[in-house]
Amino acid sequence: xxxxxxPGTPSTAQSTHETxxxxxAGNERMRHIPSLSWLVDKLDGDIRQRLEKLWLxxxxxxxxxxxxxxxxxxxRAVCRALDRASxxxxxxxxxxxxxxxxGSRVGWSVSQAVAGLKAAxxxxxxxxxxxxxxxxSNAEPLWAAxxxxxxxxxxxxxxxxxxxxxxxxxxxxxxxxxxxPLRRDPIA
Numbered sequence: 427x428x429x430x431x432x433p434g435t436p437s438t439a440q441s442t443h444e445t446x447x448x449x450x451a452g453n454e455r456m457r458h459i460p461s462l463s464w465l466v467d468k469l470d471g472d473i474r475q476r477l478e479k480l481w482l483x484x485x486x487x488x489x490x491x492x493x494x495x496x497x498x499x500x501x502r503a504v505c506r507a508l509d510r511a512s513x514x515x516x517x518x519x520x521x522x523x524x525x526x527x528x529g530s531r532v533g534w535s536v537s538q539a540v541a542g543l544k545a546a547x548x549x550x551x552x553x554x555x556x557x558x559x560x561x562x563s564n565a566e567p568l569w570a571a572x573x574x575x576x577x578x579x580x581x582x583x584x585x586x587x588x589x590x591x592x593x594x595x596x597x598x599x600x601x602x603x604x605x606x607p608l609r610r611d612p613i614a
Contacts, residue, residue, distance in 0.1 A: 459552040483590040504578040508535035511571035515542030
C-alpha cells in the first residue's frame with residue numbers, strides 16, 4: 427500500500443498480479459485434444475470390438491505357422507500401448523499384474539485403460555494448464571498414448587489380413603445402421 431492511497435483499496439500491483447494468474451478450470455479447451463467421453467467411447471466401443479474380432483484369426487492359427495510370432499509380437503505391443511495409456515490416465519503406478527494368458531491380457535488391458543479414462547476429471551481434461559505452473563497438460567500425453575494404441579491396432583489389422591482376407595467385412599459390420607429400412611419398390 428502506498429502512502430497516497432486510501433486505506434482498504436488494493437494496490438495496482440497486487441490487482442494486476444491477481445488478474446494475470448490463470449486458473450485451470452477457466453482456461454479454454456485445447457482443440458487438438460478430443461473430449462474424454464470420445465476417448466472412452468473409442469476405447470470401450472471401437473477398439474475393444476476390433477481387438478476381439480482380430481483375436482479370433484490369431485487364436486485359430488496353429489503355433490507352427492510362420493506368421494504366428496509376428497502376430498503375437500504385435501498383440502503384445504497393443505497390450506503394452508494399452509497399459510501405457512492406462513498408466514498415463516491414472517497418473518500413478520499401482521501394483522497391478524496383468525494375466526499371463528495373452529487372450530485374457532488383451533481384454534484386461536482394455537478394461538484397465540477404460541477404468542483409468544473414466545477416473546479422469548472431465549471438467550479439467552483437455553484444458554491447458556495455467557502458464558504460471560510451467561507444466562504440460564495432462565491430456566496431451568494421454569492423447570499420444572491413445573494414438574499409439576490406435577496405430578498398433580491398425581498394424582495388427584494389416585497382419586491379420588494376411589491370414590483372414592475377410593476381416594474388414596467383420597470389422598465394419600454394424601457401422602451403418604439405418605433407422606428406416608430401404609424400400610423394396612423403386613423410388614423413381
